[in-house]
Amino acid sequence: MKKAFRKYCIRCEKRLDGASGTYCKDCGNKINRNNLLKRFGIPNYRLVPKYAEKIRDWDRKYQKAKRKNNPGYKAKEYAEYCKKYPEKVKAHRALNRKIRSGEIKRSPCVVCGATYRIEGHHPDYSKPYKVIWLCVLHHKEKHKVEDKN
Secondary structure (H helix, E strand, O other), rough: OOOOOOOEEOOOOOHHHHOOOOOOOHHHHHHHHHHHHHHHHHOOOHHHHHHHHHHHHHHHHHHHHHHHHOOOOOOHHHHHHHHHOOHHHHHHHHHHHHHHHHHOOOOOOOOOOOOEEEEEEOOOOOOOOEEEEHHHHHHHHHHHHHHOO
């Protein structure tokens, strides 16, 4: 006897495009996000420390293979970026050098207090060590606001 497949999402009653399943893609994503929020307080599984290291390892291997198969990958784009924004590049490199040497320590995000994936935001590139420490999400939001102005 063949197993009957569900044709409609049990949550929103949209027609399912796949061969099986109980939820459409949108409802499944909402449920996954809600479960992550309940369990970890984070809506994106990439930010959950439990999964982040595995994802980072996979991404490193993927990028290494990509660079191996494509010599000069992104080199041209990065060279153009360096020419277009020399003050940004200089500030980023100076800050990263101090972080790697241990002279500067990353602080928690000033907005939410997160300690994972913290980035330094330069309000003024002429002062490379004066940064606002933000998590990835709030750093992106900060740039969106600045780009609108």
